[in-house]
Amino acid sequence: MTLARKFYSSKMKGLLVLTVLFVAVFGKKTFEGDQLLQITAKDEAQISLLKELSEQEHLGLDFWREPVHESLPVDVRVPFHSLQAVRAFLGYNQIQYNVMIMDVQDLLDDEEREMVKYRSFPRSTDDFVYTTYHDLNSINSFIDMLVAENSNLVSKIVIGQSYENRPLNVLKFSTGANRPGIWIDTGIHSREWVTQASGIWFAKKIVTDYGRDPVLTDILSNYDIFLEIATNPDGFAYTHSNDRMWRKTRKPNSGSSCVGVDPNRNWDAGFGGAGSSSNPCTETYRGPSAHSEPEVKAIVDFVKSHGKLKAFVSIHSYSQMLLYPYGYTSTPAKDQAELHELARKAVTALQSLYNTRYTYGSIITTIYQASGGTIDWTYNQGIKYSYTFELRDTGRYGFLLPANQIVPTAEETWLALMAIMEHTRNNPY
Amino acid sequence: MLCAHWSRLRRVSSRSCCATALRSTHSSTRLSSSPERIMKTFCSVWLLLSVVELSPAQEPPLPETAEDMASTGDLEPTHYPARRAAQVALHYLNTRHGSPFRVFGLQQVHKASAEDVEAGGRKYKLDFSVTDWASGSAGPALRCSADVLFPRTERHSAPDVKLRCEALQQINRTVQEEEAFYQKHIPPDSAVSARDIPDSYGNMSEEMQPFWRLARVAASFIMLRESSENTEFNMVQMASVTQQESSEEQLMLEFVVLLHDLPSQEIVQWKLLASWSPDRGVRVLQTEWQPRCPHATKPPN
16 A cells, blocks of 8 residues: 555646546536546456456546556546446455545545645746736735846835835846846836736746847846836726726826826826816826826936936837827927837837737827827937837727737737847947 | 716817817918918807807817828828728728628728818728728738718717728628527527626627627717717727617617727717617617716716
């Protein structure tokens, strides 16, 4: 008995059980009362008997290891209804066996519980499920795990607090001090879930590719990368708890029952002009004054105190576009030609992966007039390579993009980001 | 809140005229051609008249929109003026040819131009391609051309669309699926109802796909009717579907849909009653705008 137990290490058992679990899940069977027997035939005659037994279809025997030779043990799952008959047969023919698993279903239930536990609390960023949408707690756990696993490369900076006092967490990827930086943010509009999900993927991509991909490694030898995944955490929490379509911050507006400010109309660039609203009950409400929202102010303060950011990318969805300044005026940006050409390169790279069509151009000509926008401000601060993405799709699912598109979206977008970062690295200013 | 905004959406097209008059006095590079001068005069007069209309209004003045400076002549196909007009043509296409197994999406605009017309509207000429979402990424692209006329009237009125798509007649392969779907749900004991399709995570069951497509087609009637040069609508969700008693051998479905307008970023909710059968296609019988927050009042209609 002990010999068999040793052989049946938990790993082996686990593997076999998982197979059964798969069958169980897809075949929708249960295995209550079923037992796993390990049979040891002592000669050719007993092997023949076991082969005969295996042909009795009405017994429903499930051989995990078929009878082949007397030196090899035979593993069979015996359904509950056949147990008495099988044990009688084995006893009558004096064929030796051990009960390895008393109740297969019990074991499956245990495994299931383990797996559920594992799903809710990934033990590492390798366990983390990138193909599903996560909530804020999950994202913050991910951030802490990533830092813990890659402490040479990654650190967490808290640049401020949201209106509801949530930390504004930024991941810093750095291989040395006093470097110029590249900024990426996702989730500034909380309902654009594919963006936060992509941000998580980008973070993992950076640590995976550092030291493996020469281009990224070279970029990180010269620049720091800053990544803010949940740029509007209050709004994001609200999309999970109350309203999936919430876009703005969650700060109340005095004199109004309507809550929230559009964080992408709150920047001091053409603030108050056409392309934003002065009505707190609208989705593009600009706020009482520029930088009135703590989520925006935190980034403004960070950018100003850093002083050496060279590229700034703010990620939204949906529409499949890559946009550069300006949104608040039709006056072309000083660097329009270069920005346009770089956008073309980035979009070409993006499209090469899954043939996803993107359009590109200035905000005001391509999508709509928008005042007080993020990248208009960053551009006016002197951050030349200021871009906004609008990720998948073009309106079929819109904000409710199926989770199976998260990774393909992140993968293709990463190619565009790499093109922008590479160009930044090769064109210092 | 949405009352104020909804009327804004409806009024934008008429106010854009007012804005054009203001704009042209500021722009330095604009050549003042004859039609533009007529437009300016017309707009100044209209502006004077509209001041009387505007003063009792409670909502704040509309931000001026750059769309009003949109060029006449050839348009950049990837920019929003052409795209919005193409989207309108697409809504029209779906009202005529959409079904539980066919919904068209815009693939690409190839060429576009716009011109002001005598009655005071703007007409877009478009050359674009569409794909059928139901046939997935494997489906062929259909080439279409359309004339989309946005009228310039005091109160919003629906754009007028003339559309030609090549090979439209050749895609009849969904007849069997339509029949099967119809037969399954026409019996009196069929009482389909569902909510939040797709859900927050973008999930939608196979079973629900035809209903979602029907909602999308029915919503196209509303989106078409409510469109202007300053809107760009998509349906984000079928908030609910409730099957009603069949009438005259038509499937009767009550939908609540959430529409998203890109320029304003507003989510607008509509309840509608639609009928469908393989022979008659989709018809929309009733529509009702539904406020999404407790303080909104109905739009002036």
